[in-house]
Amino acid sequence: MAYRVTLIPGDGTGPEIVEVTRRVLESTGVQLEWEAHDAGDEVLAREGTPLPDSVLDSIRKNKSRPQGHDPTAVGTSQFADAVIEAMRGL
Numbered sequence: 001m002a003y004r005v006t007l008i009p010g011d012g013t014g015p016e017i018v019e020v021t022r023r024v025l026e027s028t029g030v031q032l033e034w035e036a037h038d039a040g041d042e043v044l045a046r047e048g049t050p051l052p053d054s055v056l057d058s059i060r061k062n063k064s065r066p067q068g069h070d071p072t073a074v075g076t077s078q079f080a081d082a083v084i085e086a087m088r089g090l
Helices: 014-026 041-047 053-062 077-088
Strands: 003-007 032-036
Touching (some): 003 053
Parallel strands (some): 003 032
């Protein structure tokens, strides 16, 4: 049985970090199915929120989420507050 995992690359160095994390997890031999979702600055500009409901729904469903670094959260209280509040609700 494969485990479904929500994968959130994020912004900045996030995609590179998440790719390495994905490879490390796959090297364990555990069967994983990745469900990738975008979050961060580009999504905020496109959808008006850095963390759309589709991402939160995927996290709730899969109960896991490797997440890349998102530099927009550092020093930007509006973004950081949105992400923190969303994660608290999970």
